Amino acid sequence: MDNFDDEFETKMEELDSIGKKESKNKKSAKSSKKEDDNSVKTSFLETPEYILEQIKTATAATDATHAIEGGEYYFLIYNKKTGTTDKKKSFEYRGKLYCPIIDDISRNNGIALPSDVLEYGDTSDLINEIHIFLKKYIELPDFYEKFLPNLALFYWVYESFPFIPYLQFVGRTSTGKSTAMEVFGSICYKPINTTGSLTIASVFRVATSWKGTLLIDEFEKAGENAREMVSFLKSGVSNNLILRTEGEVKKEVKAYVVKAPKIFTSENPINDAGLQSRTIVIKMEKNKRPIPLYRLPHYYDEAQEIRNKLLLWRFRNLNNVDLTKIEFGFPELKFLDKRVQQVITPIYYFSGEDTKKDILEFAKEQEAETKRERRESLHGIIFEAMYNIYVKETIVPIGQIYNDINPQGAKYPVSEKKIGNVIRKILGFDIVRQGHENIRVVVLENQEEKIEELLEYYGITPSETSVAQVAAVADEPKRVSDEEIEEIFNG
DSSP states (O other): HHHHHHHHHHHHHHHHHHHHHHHHHHHHHHHHHHHHEEEEEOOOOOOOSSEEEEOOSSSOOTTTTTOOETEEEEEEEEEETTTTTEEEEEEETTTTEEEEESSSHTTTOOBBBSSOOOOEEEHHHHHHHHHHHHHOOOOOOOOHHHHHHHHHHHHHTTSSSOOEEEEEEOOSTTTTTTHHHHHHHHHHHOOOOOOOOOGGHHHHHHHHHOOOOEESSSGGGGGGHHHHHHHHHHHSSOOOOOOEEOOOSOEEEEEOOOOOOEEEEHHHSOHHHHHHTTTTEEOOOSSSSSOOSOOOOOHHHHHHHHHHHHHHHHHTTTOOOOOOGGGGGOOTTTTTHHHHHHHHHHHHHTTOOHHHHHHHHHHHHHHHHHHHHHHHHHHHHHHHHHHHHTTOOEEHHHHHHHHHHSSOSSSOOHHHHHHHIIIIIIIIIOEEEETTTEEEEEOOOOOOHHHHHHHHTTTOOOOOOHHHHHHHHHOOOOOSHHHHHHHHTTT
């Protein structure tokens, strides 16, 4: 009996001990959850008094990967009033504890961060240093050697502007387009190499969490993701929210802000007029002078030093951009298409007088390229065909547009239904049925102003003959009476 009592007592003590451990673990879990609820992971924070940027301290750089081994993550805290900086592991603000992001991207050196701040002199000195660095490691068309340093400055304060132009390096194999992206990207704001994780879900999350410069190599190899990636890029030039439904069991609507600089490469310009109009395209050629075959440790040291200087430049200039002065754009850029102005204005803002002259010349080329892309899009082709019929005839049948834009024997012709949808939904013209044969025609009476706007939008210069014909058509009596048109509209 005594043995039984002893065993019972021992078991009770064990159960009591287990109960205390479970209670302690529950308390610890609750405490940990409370800390997690109170903690915010971020690489950037701005308060009325401070600007915080995540850095990684440099201790030893490898000669193969430019990775900083053994470095630690901190916030570099810039005091707006005194202009001084301080370094801390975390920052408490309004009841929240802000900590640097430590994820697979940072752990695997997928992002290049500053390690400190360095004095740079004045902005022109910094631009000159960037120019020398780029010229040393890549070969660019002459204009872009002057242009890209100003684009780099803009990327370090892009949040201060409502619109971001992208950069694309285009060229055949061995033209150095990937090298150009990597070298220029290395001095941009928080460059992230996304090439190895080119799924739309991962890119959404990376852009939202880090808000750094995304580097996307061989864009056209995105395969089945390409269409969604184009949509993502078009959405990422502004502050608009992107809503996505996510979750396997419980579906939830997640909101993302993917506005961030993006640099990508491909063998050919991307075949999307909307994306092209948001992108600065640099066509690369084979090098005509010796360029380093390998990037050795001194290259990574130079890039790190420039990033550190650019971080100090960012601290000093992030809140100095005054958009009220250019709310309606620069007067000298007014002659340009609005989209081209959006692309050029942020870089123009930081440029000196000599560079501004070069940018004006570039802007004209960019506008011509933008309009060419529009003309070659499906809606551009349909409008041009429609206009060419209009200047010869007063009636523009959908069937005739179909015949004009589809080569004889075309394997995949554009259907009349699709043509009609483009005319109504994109070009903004009505379509009605006319005559005993019920032919579908485009309603162009009293639409001269809209036609002129579209001619300008697509960069189509009408000949003197066609202008006279359009004027004559506008003065001609209508072939269909008002009563007939009203009857058609009312069904």
